[in-house]
Amino acid sequence: MKKEVIMNQLGNLLLLLSISFSLNCFSQQDSQRQPVQYQDSIYMKCYTKLKEMYIQTLYTKSKIRSNELGHTFRDKLYISGQGPIDTDEARLFDWIQANLDKTAFTSYEDARKEYEAYVEAVNVESKENKAFMYYAKECIIAHGAWIYINAIEEVNETRPELLTLYKKQE
Numbered sequence: 001m002k003k004e005v006i007m008n009q010l011g012n013l014l015l016l017l018s019i020s021f022s023l024n025c026f027s028q029q030d031s032q033r034q035p036v037q038y039q040d041s042i043y044m045k046c047y048t049k050l051k052e053m054y055i056q057t058l059y060t061k062s063k064i065r066s067n068e069l070g071h072t073f074r075d076k077l078y079i080s081g082q083g084p085i086d087t088d089e090a091r092l093f094d095w096i097q098a099n100l101d102k103t104a105f106t107s108y109e110d111a112r113k114e115y116e117a118y119v120e121a122v123n124v125e126s127k128e129n130k131a132f133m134y135y136a137k138e139c140i141i142a143h144g145a146w147i148y149i150n151a152i153e154e155v156n157e158t159r160p161e162l163l164t165l166y167k168k169q170e
Contacts, residue, residue: 042142043143043147046138046139046142046143046147047139047143047147047150047151049135050135050136050139050147050148050151051151051154051155053131053132053135053136054132054151054152054155055155055159055162056132057125057129057132058155058162058163058165059162059165060125060128060129061128062121062124062125062127062128062129063125063128063129064165064166065121065124065125065166066118066121066122066124066125067163067164067165067166068166069114069117069118069121070118070121070122071163071164071166072114073111073114073115073118075104076103076104076105076111076114077096077103077104077105077111078103084096089115092115093108093111093112093115096108096111136148139151
């Protein structure tokens with residue numbers, strides 16, 4: 001029972017990390033990835049498999065859809081070249097409400113609806129890619145959250161074309 005509760009909490013954390021990471025992915029120019037400090041074979045095996053599984057998820061319909069909605073939301077959010085640094089949902093929407101004229105959203109409600117559609121798409125993606133999510137949780141338990149962040153950022157930096165697969169479907 002205790003392991004199940006921890007895995008559920010990690011699933012929620014992973015979902016929040018995914019959303020926050022996606023919103024920040026193209027808004028910051030300097031990488032904040034931590035150097036891979038563990039070079040032991042167990043860590044590297046986990047790291048390599050995590051990257052491979054992430055690449056596989058990037059080709060799923062649900063991931064392509066969540067990337068599309070995430071990009072659309074970010075593009076409207078950062079239309080003026082500046083936007084909120086904090087991706088906490090409450091502070092994000094406080095910023096949008098106070099700075100609506102600096103975004104491409106037609107209204108606060110429009111921004112809220114687009115964000116909710118994006119979060120729902122991420123939830124669907126998580127369900128479709130359960131094997132990846134479960135493996136990511138195991139890696140985080142064994143090696144800490146940076147293994148997940150570093151693996152995802154490395155793929156995103158070295159294979160950026162995979163983040164825009166939705167454009168090929170238009």
